[in-house]
Amino acid sequence: MRYLFEEYAFDTDRRELYRGADLVSVAPQVFDLLDYLIRNGARVVSKDDLINTIWNGRIVSDGALTTRLNAARTAVGDSGEEQRLIKTLPRKGFRFVGTVREAKRPAGEAVGDTPAEQPKPALLLPDRPSIAVLPFENMSGDPEQEYFADG
Template sequence: MDTDRRELHRGTDVIVVTPQVFDLLVYLICNRERVVSKDDLVSAIWKGRIVSDAALTTRLNVARSAIGDSGEKQRLIRTLPRKGFRFVGTVHEGDRPSGAAVVSDSRVESLKPALALPDKPSIAVLPFENMSGDPEQEYFADGIVEEITTALSRFKWIFVIARNSSFSFKGKAVDIKEVGRRLGVRYVLEGSVRKASGKGSDYRTVD
């Protein structure tokens, strides 16, 4: 897949797909670390226009067919009932022009090109660091992050990364810009939690 030339190849053959199907494949591949909901696809590919489930299913089936997959096998694009869709194939950045990628059908590996940002403000809330030294405070720290994520998701004008995707960075030393690039968000919220003796628990957040 060459995103600069907007070409899809299988071996030496060029696979002809519509712009929507190409964009659908790119979006699923770039967001492969999380489950993509129907609303995510409608917002990114159809710019929020009303799209029927049948139309979406048709585009997904065409996308699967273009990369040698099918709705029955789901080796590369998997449907998670009542959740959404996820690209589960391996992605290799090829030694090719900028934006090119090679896809196979095993485990997922890294894709270096940055993800496209949503059309609205986007944010990921990372797991907070437990600075109290008490392992039991991990639950408290995780609970705060879940509450913040849930509260932000109530605002329809904000695109909020799901908890499962953000928590894939738990316990890892991360570069904020790299996290934003990998998750496809403009803002990343991180913070720490420290238990104050005799005063319950408090926390601070750092943008």
């Protein structure tokens, strides 16, 4: 599934986040956190919900959760002060408040294609023949084979 918000495309099949045509580097837990917040944007997600989903119920510090939330905000160009996409509701939880559109992958588009790739025109052949000359090096160390590199 592909989620579109602002200038971002969040692709859950490829586990990639794009800002326009640029790929945004996102750590796996941060990706999972964004995925959970986007999919549950209609409700407030509690700290316990995030710990159970992202960390599979393992005990984590508030600092670890805060670090991942800050990384998620940074990935989507948000901040803790601005909170235009990921809102913190004190003593309640978190909510993805950006306007999200779901975009299903077109039938002809493979999962391996990047969203920025467009069909490329075929290269035209030149009117006259071309040749490329590359230097060779005798990597065998045998001086009797030097004529291959010279030829």
